[in-house]
Amino acid sequence: MPTPVVADSACSQCADRLPPANLTTTLDGECLCRSCVDDLSVCVECGGHTRSPHLTSHDTLLCARCVSGWTRCADCHTYSRTTTTAVGAREICGNCVRDYQTCDDCARLCTDTYGVHSGNRVCDPCLDEDYRECAECFDLIPYDDTYCQDCTRPEHPEVYGYDYKPDPRFHGKGPLFLGLELEIKTPTRHFNDAVDTALAHIGDLAYLKEDSSISPCGFELVTHPMSHEYAQTRFPWRLLTRLRLLGCYTDSDVGIHIHLSRNGFDSPTHAYRWLKFVYRNQTPVTTLARRSSSWAEFSPHARSNMLAFAKGERGAARYHAINVRPEHTFELRIFASSLQPQQVQAALAFAAASVEYTRSLTAADIARRRGWEWNAFTTWLRAHPPYSPLLSELEDLACAS
Known part of the structure; x- marks a missing residue:
């Protein structure tokens, strides 16, 4: 009985016709020749090839399936398994955390802090909700106060x-x-x-x-x-x-x-x-x-x-x-x-x-x-x-x- 002949298939990118065994199916569903597939990125987790890789905070690449469950950093836009939540519900990777400050009131990360009379530094939301200017020296003080500890409301005996x-x-x-x-x-x-x-x-x-x-x-x-x-x-x-x-x-x-x-x-x-x-x-x-x-x-x-x-x-x-x-x-x-x-x-x-x-x-x-x-x-x-x-x-x- 004669051996069946398998028809050649075309590379999805360059259109060269090759036996199916010489083509690689990518994670994006394409069939590519070896030359074309070498131009694609490789997922470090599953080893598959993809045109749409996702960069991690460790400078590695992941495919769309393997990056599921990872979080994108709001600053550098890379993906990380663990992030830290900053003011404004921003998720920050470990690399970008170094550029942030910590609010002494709420302990959240923030890009900017403001000095208050006590010596602490606070974030924008805490400043808006909890502080006001001293009526005399304009230092930032708790909202329920009118004067800082160094400035007192004057008194007169009459x-x-x-x-x-x-x-x-x-x-x-x-x-x-x-x-x-x-x-x-x-x-x-x-x-x-x-x-x-x-x-x-x-x-x-x-x-x-x-x-x-x-x-x-x-x-x-x-x-x-x-x-x-x-x-x-x-x-x-x-x-x-x-x-x-x-x-x-x-x-x-x-x-x-x-x-x-x-x-x-x-x-x-x-x-x-x-x-x-x-x-x-x-x-x-x-x-x-x-x-x-x-x-x-x-x-x-x-x-x-x-x-x-x-x-x-x-x-x-x-x-x-x-x-x-x-x-x-x-x-x-x-x-x-x-x-x-x-x-x-x-x-x-x-x-x-x-x-x-x-x-x-x-x-x-x-x-x-x-x-x-x-x-x-x-x-x-x-x-x-x-x-x-x-x-x-x-x-x-x-x-x-």
């Missing part, structure tokens, strides 16, 4: 604690008295100068207190009760300019609070008209106040309980536009703080003018002359010169009508 409350000394003639609380921030290095300057100007009209909302450094200037006329003519307005020259400032974190004596209202009905007027005019009032703040909220709860508050019920929440919790005063909390005399004068003038406007507001005024509306109030203001700083501020803010 800046009293938050709960300090002396017996009130009334200035001017009532019946309405106003108590101003002006929150001021100061550069740390000028704190004592600012305090001494304030004390030299305020005499027995006011005192200085600490307040946790004034960060990193500053004080609250609190006046004794004043009539509006006394405040406009006798408060040391030049002090505000002096403080600005010392670098004192205000920002969105601090405010002006004005206490209005409850005895300055004719009746609970008058108090109700005043509360209702302020809350009904939220838009122009917040424009005048130069802020809309969660510390002075125009809340639906307050709106719906104004009559009860006017009759003496004291609400549970303090941070309303008008805080009704104090026993002897209403606290108007709406204003952003300022060291500009006109803005502070306008705040005091609004407190006084809104009370006087609503004192004589009648049902006819409300029904026929739209007495609740802001335009009616500003028209009334123009006929009452003692409140001119308020009118000037309203004109500057384009809400005088």
Whole structure:
């Protein structure tokens, strides 16, 4: 019987025809002659030939099947059996680890670290989550701190604690008295100068207190009760300019609070008209106040309980536009703080003018002359010169009508 003849096959690359025994099947499924297969890479694990080798961190080559289970280094892109996880979930081979630093807080590898006041070095995520700058020297310190150990918040014997409350000394003639609380921030290095300057100007009209909302450094200037006329003519307005020259400032974190004596209202009905007027005019009032703040909220709860508050019920929440919790005063909390005399004068003038406007507001005024509306109030203001700083501020803010 004749011997069968096996047909030649062609090399997949050069197309030479050779007996099948002279061809090699690669890991990629190609049949190549010896010359063509010698141009391919050889997997060190299985010995197979491949056009798509994977370089390892040991400078060896693996095929796609043998590299399964190995991890690619995020930096050099070679494959390794063991890698280390760096910040950002980056897998790093043993060769590239040498280029990394270790965060002293989380012990993870990272490309860059930042020195903090303690002497440690921390990574970006730890820095963002746990650190801030010292308010004085700008070293990085734990986020809950304001100053580093080398810089302490300054103290002054005549800046009293938050709960300090002396017996009130009334200035001017009532019946309405106003108590101003002006929150001021100061550069740390000028704190004592600012305090001494304030004390030299305020005499027995006011005192200085600490307040946790004034960060990193500053004080609250609190006046004794004043009539509006006394405040406009006798408060040391030049002090505000002096403080600005010392670098004192205000920002969105601090405010002006004005206490209005409850005895300055004719009746609970008058108090109700005043509360209702302020809350009904939220838009122009917040424009005048130069802020809309969660510390002075125009809340639906307050709106719906104004009559009860006017009759003496004291609400549970303090941070309303008008805080009704104090026993002897209403606290108007709406204003952003300022060291500009006109803005502070306008705040005091609004407190006084809104009370006087609503004192004589009648049902006819409300029904026929739209007495609740802001335009009616500003028209009334123009006929009452003692409140001119308020009118000037309203004109500057384009809400005088």
